[in-house]
Amino acid sequence: MPIGYYLALSGVLFAIGAAGVFLRRNLITLLLSVEIMLNAVNLSFVAFGRQQGSVDGQIITFFVMTVAAAEAAVGLALVIALFRHRESLNPEAFTSLKW
């Protein structure tokens, strides 16, 4: 299968994630959107690695997954802290700072 398909899929996923960050109205979904973006990048790393016949691309993916996990941990902790203040997951509820 030519690499173009993988890259196109990765581009679509990245765009879906990026659009989600701006369009979705739920804090958890916002987190998921960012994760989709990172995983889209992972897909392209693996595809490029395979195209070049080296394992570097797949190794990089492990680093990225680790980082994404750490990021998700902090993100979820922040969501919980926010929820305790307002009992809501809607970003519109958090407007004490000008956005």
Place this chain on the structure above:
Amino acid sequence: MTTYSFDAVIPIVCVILAGLVVMLAEAFRGRGEKMPLGGLAVIGLVGAAASSVLLWNRNATSFGVVTADNFALFLNLVLVAVGLMTVLITAQTADRDKLPAGEFYATALFALVGMMLMVQASDLLVMFLALETMSIAVYVMTGIRREAVNGTEAAFKYFLLGAFASAFFLYGVAFLYGTTGSTSLDRIGTIVASQAMAPNPLVLMAVGMLLVGFAFKVAAVPFHMWSPDAYEGAPAVVTGFMSTGVKAAAIAGFTRVFLSALEPMIGYWAPALWVIAAATMVLGTVVGVQQTSIKRMLAYSSIAHGGYLLLGLLAGSDVGKASILFYLAAYALTNLGAFGIIALLGSYSRDNDNLRDYAGLWHSHPVLATLMALFLLSLGGFPPTAGFIAKWYVFSAAIGAGYYWLAIIGFLSSVVSVYFYLRIVVMMFMTDRDARPVPAPVTGIALAGLALSLAGVLYLGVLPSQVIEWAQASVATIF
């Protein structure tokens, strides 16, 4: 593969160890037991500074991905100064704000590890990991006062847009990896240079993605919207820390990637960066003028300063790179001083960060008012302070490289910005205080920190030649 040298990572390891020790000391101490956690942090930072000085001119590299060239070492010293000032101010404010001191110091040290690694990275994957180490720690610091809804909200906004930007950065790395088969800056540079005439579209996309990622991190327009919120919502100490440390690390990474590996593509990214730099300077100043919260005002001022730094990056010459280093040193000392004063004047229940809170400060806190005035004058670029020399140096680099219009825009916006710095000064010295409560008097170790940073600001302003020489030596040997 040759033998690995561990020399280049010694400054980073010092800070990691200090962070771990502080974290464990906090975890194992008995209830109510006093422990000099700040002192432990200072020891680690001094170790990092000492090892950076010892590594000077040795161009050590470790594992092929971390380099300790003079450029990185100079910035390591700036970052250590940022860390020291943060520790000194926090020593004073942690109890007042009911911050968990050990956690705070440990997180700050881990953020510094990320910054130093980012400055020293010569491989894009390592730079990404450093960026995330730094960012995740700073998200936590922004929201460290969980009971304050402002802080948590600021932390989440910062987190969301920061993670978004990191994804862009990483996508750029992926494209470069796809076209060159490597994440090492040296190899990427060689391959990109060989096809500079007819670049692969993937390389162009990579340049765009990396530009977006870095522009987010340095809070350049139009990717700046997180920064006023994050700077306003975070505790003032943290604002000082991230407006200097994060910016220094991000600009350093920006410079290293765009002026070494991607320099052959300068014809493609320079026009975009021109627009970004101009917009950043103008918007940071114009919107800053309208603010009534000092923290928010200085947030916009810090956006504008990011624009001046991009001017040095765009100039790209040796003078330009040296001017970036000098500017970062001057800006770090000045901005930390100003935010340190804001932090010291706040109280647990009130930030005291409205412009009106500074009315008549000269009568209640003459020393702090004088220090604040000097820091603000330095931010505005008045002689004989560091800010003046730094701006002059950056603008002359831009003119030397032929960016006349950009230098003029920068000069004009810096003239306008004087208005809002002086507004605070006038408020402090010439306005009477209304019924607002007077902030508590400030004494102790934090004043020593402020005095040190003032000494630095005046030294750089009056006798800059030595540091300029070091800055020039820093860029002479590399890229």
